[in-house]
Structure formats: structure tokens, C-alpha cells
Amino acid sequence: MSPPLVFTLENGLPLNTPLRQAICADSGVIEYRRFPDGESYLRILTAITGRHCILLANLCRPDDKFLPLLYLAQGLHFQGAASVGLVAPYLSYMRQDKAFLPGEVVTSRIFAETLSASVDWVVTVDPHLHRIHSLDEIYSIPTRALSGTPALKSWLDRQHHPLLLVGPDEESRQWVAALAEATNAPFIIGRKQRRGDREVRVELPKDSRIACNTAVIVDDVISSGHTVLQTLAALKMAGAPRVICASVHGIFAESADQKILRAGAELLVTSNSIPGKHCAIDLAPVIAPAIEELITPPAGTPQSARGQLP
Secondary structure, X not given: OOOOEEEOOOOOXXXXXXXXXHHOOEEOOEEEEEOOOOOEEEEEOOOOOOOEEEEEOOOOOOHHHHHHHHHXXXXXXXXXXXXXXXXXXXXXXXXXXXXXXXXXXXXXXXXXXXXXXXXXXXXXXXXXXXXXXOHHHOOOOOEEEEOOHHHHHHHHOOOOOOEEEEEOOHHHXXXXXXXXXXXXXXXXXXXXXXXXXXXXXXXXXXXXHHHHOEEEEEEEEEOOOHHHHHHHHHHHHOOOOEEEEEEEEEOOHHHHHHHHHXXXXXXXXXXXXXXXXXXXXXXXXXXXHHHHHHOOOOOOOOOOHHHOOO
């Protein structure tokens, strides 16, 4: 069988080349532009009949990207792809997973149902799960919610200082504890009090190790950066000699990365899930095995009905 094809709607995705190399895939070629009224024009220039097609997407700030993504997925199905899967290392619309107030729209479920109708599977990394404990609760297609811990471990193993991992709050405990176990590093967990979207207070336990180790604030996602900034301030107050920040997903709304660096972080690193200048952790080794599993179905499995021409 021909190698799979990886398609993207966005140039310069840092995960594109390492992921294609990891799964021995070819690069799919499309023409994508906007009509003067803003509508999307898409043309698939690679022969795809009978080939597995993978959409690699950056779904940070997704609203302008999602509709063209659905069009491309359906277009690949219509032209005879053996399957069409989505690799979205950062999976959007996981926040509004219930109606907290009367009339609120539960966008996470609608997003999942819409995507499930257009692709055959989804692979993501550390989706921000709250009340939903598994993507299978809202997605009707196979999903793989992978952990970024192995990728972060690989990066931490290359650091040459005694490390103390720091989780900002109890929500991060399980995640930080797993990373600490994998790296044989000690860890502490802060206590966060949130008084609004932009007002956060973090308190750290009294611990003598703060003053004699490089403190590494680790989190799954940095968005506004308020929690990290408060944790950083608490570490400085406790006498931390050196603070670095590591996150799987770096959204960095409102220049949060620059605020973190100005506040005293000596280093800020993220994975290559979202394009940015802090990408230093490669997720391709984490994602590749899941893709290979999904595009290698058991013998006798019929081709997706979506792959048939209408």
C-alpha cells in the first residue's frame, strides 16, 4: 500500500516534518485560498484514491480554521481516501462541557459531534478534560488522547541541574506526579484560589528544596499565563534560585510568554503542538504509534463508507 498522506491548511506547522518522517508519510498538496467574500476555495492536487489521509491541524483559535478543515476532510472522502483522520495535538472546545447557566450552549459536545461526522478518527495530546473524563463520552469515532509526559520527560532528562517539579494546583497533581515518577524528580503542588478569569492566587507549601533546586513549573497548557505568573512569584518569594517553565501547549494569549519571561523565568519551553518560538519538545514520537495503529485496521475491516464517491 502507498504511504499515508499528511495534509495541512497552515504553513509552517513545526510538527509537520517530524511527524511525516516518523510515520514515513508523503506530503499532500492542496490549493487553499479565500474568495473576496471570505469563503474558502480548496483544491486537492495529490492523487489520494485508496490512501490513508491525515489532517494535521493547529486548533488554537479554531473558529476561522474549523470550517475549511471540515471541507477538506469531506473532499478527501469524496475523492476516495481509504480513511481520513485528524491529528490535533491541541484540541479546542473542551472548556464548555456543560451548561452552567440557563441557555448556555454546550459547545464541546456540538464540536465533537460535528467533527465525528467528518473524520474517521482523532488523535490529540493532553486534552483539557474537566467533567468529561474520556473523549469517548462526546466523540462517536475512535479517539486517542495521548499523554505528553514521555516528550516532557525526554526534555527534562537533558537538563543538567537538580530539578524540583512544581504543579500550580491540585488539578495538576496527577499529571505532575506521573512526570516526577518518570524523571525521578521530587515535586510539590501549590494551592490555587481563582476569583475570576484573570484573578488567581497561588500558595506553595513550605519546602526547603525550593531554595536549592531548579524549579520547573509544569502544566498541560499555558493560556493567559496568570496561574504560571502567580506560581513564579511564589517561587521567587520562597527563594528559588532558578525557575523554568515547561508546558505541553503554549497558547500565550495577550503575550503571556513575554510576561512570564519578564517576571523572572529563565527559560520557557513548549511542545511543537502549536506554532511558536518556544517549541523545544517534539511530540512526533508520542503521536506516531497511535496513527500507525489507527490506519492499520484488522484484516477484513471494510473501507470507510465515507471514502466512497457520492
